[in-house]
Amino acid sequence: MKNSIYILGIESSCDDTSASVICNKKVLSNVVANQEVHSKYGGVVPELASRAHQQNIVPVVQQALIEAKINKNQLNAIAFTKGPGLMGSLLVGTSFAKSLALGLNIPLIAVNHMQAHILAHFIKEENTNTPPFPFICLTISGGHTQIVRINDYFDMEILGETIDDAVGEAFDKSAKILGLPYPGGPLIDKYAQLGNQKAFSFSKPKVGDLDFSFSGLKTAILYFIQKKEKENPNFIKENLYDICASIQYTIVEILIDKLKNAVKKTGITHVAIAGGVSANSEIRKRLLYAQKHWGWTTYIPKFEYTTDNAAMIAISGYFKYINDLHADVSVTAQARLKVNE
Incomplete structure (x- = not known):
């Protein structure tokens, strides 16, 4: 088929090795190899992550091609994550x-x-709508929290962002305070x-x-837990569900308040979410409420x-x-990269 454009996407920015094949805007395969090794350290260890990527990348790409039912000679281009992310991990995918x-x-x-997280909304899927330009996107992950105005596929403007920690970090650190695993x-x-x-x-x-x-919220949660545990050593155990619900409610309230401000300021009512934390059930529930x-x-x-x-790398590609x-072979991985760069 002459009109079929096959793109292989490769993602290796952190601790997941992933390869995907898309044909035009439709995903044919999206293979992800997770790295279990980090859970015992309570966070991602960069050196171990890059080693695991080296082991995983060939089998993952091979599997993506098999699942897509194409051979490598049918590919039109290779798209890869150049950043932001862990330098060692990025270098494996880039090379x-x-x-x-x-x-x-x-x-x-x-x-x-970061652009790829947003452009994942343009993957062709049944029963999903793609946002029209311009729209607002809340990108929320372990490393980023931003409100971005999307004017076109590669014309993005940061309206607001975190001045310290990302929202994913707030969730993970709060969980650590409660003694929950990473x-x-x-x-x-x-x-x-x-x-x-x-x-x-x-x-x-x-x-x-x-x-x-x-960062202040994380500190407030830590002091709150320390104070309550002094009064009752079993406080976490006896109140775990309520503590988690209260933490999540506060974090999501902060996100929704800022989104409301962005809609008010721009007049744009098409609102998207992207990034790892957009899997959170409460933020999804609140957005459906906003729509209604x-x-x-x-x-x-x-x-x-x-x-x-x-898949998000492939659709961007x-x-x-x-x-x-297109990129030149002299292109280099970049650990730090803003969404509008």
């Missing part, structure tokens, strides 16, 4: 993508990981379903209209496109490919 593109004599496409964010979400979100109250940080701050009661049109990604995955935005 592999360069070698494969050179070997196959096809274009190489460098993708900004990654703790999904566990807080799970236990919050069983608790009372108004059981305990935590104050919200006072920062700019569209900016975020989570506040006149917003909301766009919530499928769970498999929220965490780090190569597709849009870059059709716009001739």
